[in-house]
Amino acid sequence: MGKGQQTRQAILGQALVLSSECGLSGLSIGLLAEKSGMSKSGLFSHFGSKEELQLAVIREAQDRFAEVVVRPALKERRGLARLRAMVRNGIVWTQKINLPGGCPLMSAALEFDDQPGAVRDAVESSQRDWRRTLVNAVRIAMDVGELAADTDPEQVAFEIVGISLATQQGQRLLRDADAEQRAMRAFERLVRDYLAVPS
Amino acid sequence: MGKGQQTRQAILGQALVLSSECGLSGLSIGLLAEKSGMSKSGLFSHFGSKEELQLAVIREAQDRFAEVVVRPALKERRGLARLRAMVRNGIVWTQKINLPGGCPLMSAALEFDDQPGAVRDAVESSQRDWRRTLVNAVRIAMDVGELAADTDPEQVAFEIVGISLATQQGQRLLRDADAEQRAMRAFERLVRDYLAVPS
DNA sequence: TAAACTATAGCACGATCGTTCGTTTTGTCA
């Protein structure tokens, strides 16, 4: 990795931290340059525009999400165990990689849903990816006979996303120490409803 | 209502629209003045600071929420019917009062969870109010014997908040026409789990 | 080591931000 790529990665690390606290639109180039210990223009030349920077931040967040949430879960047994690992990883992943302000993609989803453009498109597709991943995991759990055959995978994914959002709000806004526990309880109740009846 | 209060209300109406689209921190005084058809300084003198404006917007949103979501639900029969009305009203209320960008309090909850200050405090307390209202409604449903006696009201409120958040994301970011339907299905599944067993 | 290239810094730009101040218009009431 050349010098350019190296500092670019360092910048993106800082950018993730900052955007987790201030949001993707609150992320300013001046402040990011200061935190990164370089000049505004020096930093700017790595991206060419603020929009390009935001897109890079989204890609970086997606990459780390895949690395920290999805990949470890794939090591779990196919079925409910894997789905459960995804949910749990999805709830704690920002703590694990030290993002002090929670998941930037979650905030961005609310920030940009009314701002047409490339950033919105990227945020949308990242959310679709995540829901699709969840749907696949649910389908596998159906295939292995752990979830009922008439389970609606999209519905399950929808509710899991809801649990994650409520958890983030509980943890960060309400400082509720029980939020994570509530989340897992909600998840267990959810899958219990769709458990396959043993024949 | 004097002239001052009158224009102040008009400004707050516009501010609600704008902040539903751009967020509470993206709400700028210059743009708001333009949309309201008055000068920046004229508008500014109604509030004295941007923070004061943001607080006023939050109060206004809370008032309308109570008026459009909570109050109509109180006309429903005590119990599940009332709780269901709250959930449904909470999902459609921004359409009903023509907020094109969804619920400003929901976005603000994600925006300000890491920004200490009066605004954060107000957002937090508005969320606590809403959860408390839900908890009360659940307790009533327990009292009238429609929900089981060992129901955890806070858990139910937590999950309802999750459903609402997932619905907003589905509707606005993913443009999913089925989001509202999914929400009600999730809610019905939720209460079915806690149904009191008829003795 | 010299040349070629890349990365960073410095400076300035126009725009917009929140905010202040003094003035002018508007509304209210004796």
Next chain:
DNA sequence: TGACAAAACGAACGATCGTGCTATAGTTTA
């Protein structure tokens, strides 16, 4: 109608925003 208060305006402030341009320092390659 005239006096007084309330409301709105216009201009300007310093700060910061994103974005260019040009020069210099640093790194890589011949």
